[in-house]
Amino acid sequence: MRHALEDTLDTMKYTLLLLAAAGNALPLTEYTGMFVSIPEGALHLKTLHHVFQGPGPKLSHKPFGFAGQATGGSTNLSAVYVVSNAAELREAVALPYTKTIYVNGTIQGNQLPNGTLATCQDYIDKTGSPGSAVHGFNFETYLLSLNATYVALVEQAIADNTTFEGRNATEYRALLGHQNGYRPVVAATQKAQVGFKLTNNTSLIGLNGNAALNGINLYLSSVDNIWIRNLKLVPPQDCFPAPETFPSSWNALYDAVGLVTASNVWVDNCELQDQLSGEYVEPDIIEPGWQVDRFDGLFDCEDGTDNVTFSHNIVRNHHKSLLLGGGTKEADRDLGKMHFTIFGNYFNGSASRNPTMRFGSFDIFSNIYEARNDKPPRFNDAGQAHRREALDSTPLDAVFQYHLGVYNQSRVQVQDNGFLQYGAFANDTSRIFTISEAILPNRPAKVCIRETAPHFPSTMNGAAIASLGQVMADTVDFFVESGGAVEGAVVLTCDGFGGYELPKVFEGPGDVLEYVLSEAGQVR
Structure with a gap:
């Protein structure tokens, strides 16, 4: 029998190899999945019962910009964790001390303790006690309960003392009446x-290009000093x-990453999208023609979140991707905070919010934006070569709307970005920006x-935009003239805008494109 001290020394050696590989791409030897923590000097050993073999990620970037002070989790031997399933991830992120968590493979958010994957019906069946009335919730029935015409037909059947679609009309009307109350209960x-809540001083890092959090909402609430790196993030x-x-307008609940009153957060080398394949997810069609969109944002931040760098990521095939700042009611919590660096990212097929910016300071530097633009120009379309294509195949919420949303009292700095467009209006620049809630000329948004x-x-499309400043000015004029903004509010x-050292100095737009296509996304 091996001595416990020998086991401990082996674990420490494996952990050293893991840390070395994470920084220098050295190969990892067989790793037993043990996690060592030393609370108050006493040795505690925990086994995760899996084996990892292979190289770690070669991650060369360092934090910069507004999250430049973020140090992430500790790399001490006592604070390294490798997780391969939902139960291990949940246990690791909840640990109340500084730590580094490596994700090995794909972790499914709907994985139950018995290893099976939960369905929507499972969430209904698992709510409450056996036989609970809430098990009568049904999503299609819920939608029917919101249809006044349909409900009126049921009530007429009650008045006529007849059945409705073969059912007892009185009982069915009562069921319809409960659906709206049941919905938040089963949603919980x-x-x-x-939902997986991160704690302070945590690094969450993918071991390789296969590392993914699939169907997981990373929730960062009132936390500080977080790294999220080298992961495919699917909400x-x-x-x-x-x-x-x-x-087709829906209020879905989950983001891939949601920040609420979080600070010093660095998200780097990740891929944020609606499914592992990266393809757009078509809305469900439910009678009488609802296009049910089951996604919210990919990276949403609010309630005084501050000092965030979002860098070298791919944002792919989503309809409302980055919402930075809450609504007007949250202005008091956001003003003076909400500092974001958005650098070196590849927005590919993102229909809007790339990002939308409210009540904060936002540096939009050296990103590449690629989209299919089939919507007519809003202004300055004289001489535009219009090429009409069939639009029927594009779901309503996937149609490109805009890239950069400027809202109340935001401070937006833009430089060295590249735009690639195809579709009916490939060269139109009128949808690069949009303006919203610009109604306070005494406290204007500044761009x-x-x-x-x-x-x-x-x-x-590779050609210099004669003046992006003029495009912005024309956008402001368009919204003022159409009533969407007031004069002087942008x-x-x-x-008053400052700067800081960036990881790359570019000599021209071709360098930006080459850099982003090379550096954005997971390290393979």
Whole structure:
């Protein structure tokens, strides 16, 4: 029998190899999955019962920008954890001390303790006690309960003392009446399963290009000093979203990553998308024609979140991707905070919010934006070569809307970005920006467009945009004239904007494209 001390020394050696590989791409020898912690000097050994073999990620980037002070989790021997399933991930992220967590393979957010994958019906069946009335919830029935015409037909059947579609009309009307109350109850069951809360001073890192969190909502609430790196991040599909506007506006619950009053957060070398394949997920079609979108944002931040760098990521095939800042009601919590660096990212097929920016300071530097633009120009379309294509195959919520959303009292700095477009209006620049809630000329949003040396004009399909500043000015005029903003509520100026050292200095737009395509996304 091996001595316990020998086991401990072996574990420490394996951990040293793991840490070395994570920083220098050295090969990992067989790893037993043990986790060592030393609370108050006493040795505690925990086994995760899996084996990992292979190289660790070669991650060369360092934190910079507004999250430049983020140090992430400890790499001490006592604070390294490798996780391969949902139970291990949940246990690891909850540990209340500084730690580094490596993700090995794909972790399924809907994986139950017995290893099976939960369905939407499972969340209903597992809510409450056996025989609970809430088990009568059904999503299609819920939608029917919101249809006044349909409910009126049921009530007429009651008045006529007849059945309705072969059912007791009185009992069915009561069931319809309970659906709206049942929905948040069963939704809470799913939330408890797919939500994973991070604690302070945590690094969450994928071991390789196969590392993924599939159907997981990473929730960062009132936490500080977080790294999220080298992961494919797929948000959960909400089984029980609430409709807003017929036929395709929905209030789904889950983001891939959600920040609430979080600070010093660095998200780097990740891929955020609706499914592992990266393909767009078509909405479900439910009578009488609802297009049910079961996704919310990919990276949403609110309630005074501060000092965040979102860098070298791929944002792929989603309809409302990055929402930075809450609504007007949250202004008091956001003002003076909400500092974001958005650098070196590849937005590929993201229909809107790339990002949307409210009540904070946002540096949008050296990103590549690729989209299919089939919507007519909003302005400046004289001489535009319009090429109409069939649009029927594009779901309503996947149609490209805009890239950069400027909201109340935001401070937005833009430089060295490249735009690639195809579709009916491939060269249109009128949807690069949008303006919203710009109604306070005494506290205007400020936008700084840097396009003179040492910077260079942003490009559209490889050609320099004559003046992105003029595009922004035209956007402001368009929204003022159409009533979407008031005069003076958005000001173009670079006064008061600062800078900091970036990881790369570019000599031209071709360098930006080459860099982003090389550096964005998971390290393979």
